[in-house]
Amino acid sequence: MTKWCLLPLLGTVLATQVAAGQRIMSGQRVRVTLTSDSIRMGVVDSLNQDRIWLGPARQSATPIPLTQVRRMELSLGRKPAWGKGLALGALSGAAVGGALWLAFISGDSNEENKGLWAAVFLGSGVVGGALAGAGLSVILARDRWEVIPRDRWAVGPAAWQLGLRLVP
Numbered sequence: 756m757t758k759w760c761l762l763p764l765l766g767t768v769l770a771t772q773v774a775a776g777q778r779i780m781s782g783q784r785v786r787v788t789l790t791s792d793s794i795r796m797g798v799v800d801s802l803n804q805d806r807i808w809l810g811p812a813r814q815s816a817t818p819i820p821l822t823q824v825r826r827m828e829l830s831l832g833r834k835p836a837w838g839k840g841l842a843l844g845a846l847s848g849a850a851v852g853g854a855l856w857l858a859f860i861s862g863d864s865n866e867e868n869k870g871l872w873a874a875v876f877l878g879s880g881v882v883g884g885a886l887a888g889a890g891l892s893v894i895l896a897r898d899r900w901e902v903i904p905r906d907r908w909a910v911g912p913a914a915w916q917l918g919l920r921l922v923p
Contacts, residue, residue, distance in 0.1 A: 779903060784830035785809065786900060789823050802908060827908060828900040835896035837889045844888015845881045852880020 779785065779799055786796045787809060800808035800816035807824065810816035856876035860869055 779829060779908060786828045787819060787824055788826040790825050795819065827903045829903050831899040831901055833896040834899045835893040837892045840888035840892025841885050845885040847888070848880035848882070848884015849877055851884065852876040
């Protein structure tokens with residue numbers, strides 16, 4: 756009976772955690788857009804009510820007044836689109852393999868095993884293109900950013916009390 760009472764409580768705790776959103780932690784990578792439309796990226800050293808100290812990793816931080824900050828974004832890491840690269844690479848490889856197969860068989864009309872050669876050229880084109888496309892998409896991965904609302908501009912973990920996240 757008690758486990759049925761605890762399940763709604765657990766759901767409430769998880770829902771409030773998801774609804775509360777992300778907060779800025781010291782050491783996280785952020786991108787700050789200033790009111791002058793300049794953008795600064797760096798690692799958060801600290802943040803108080805007036806300033807954020809931002810700097811490159813393992814170097815001295817530079818203070819930026821929060822009155823000059825228009826937007827703050829938190830880095831969520833890099834997101835490679837390897838699935839898209841795999842598909843586009845496979846299609847491109849199939850086109851190149853097909854073109855090579857047509858060039859290979861166009862000179863000789865008595866060529867036997869045209870189907871076998873088609874499979875070899877198309878298959879190797881698809882596999883090679885897919886691998887190249889997936890590899891390039893991992894290399895050219897883009898950064899993902901989440902906009903942090905102004906009411907969550909605080910450094911450190913949130914305080915928990917009775918399953919609810921409180922903003923100090």
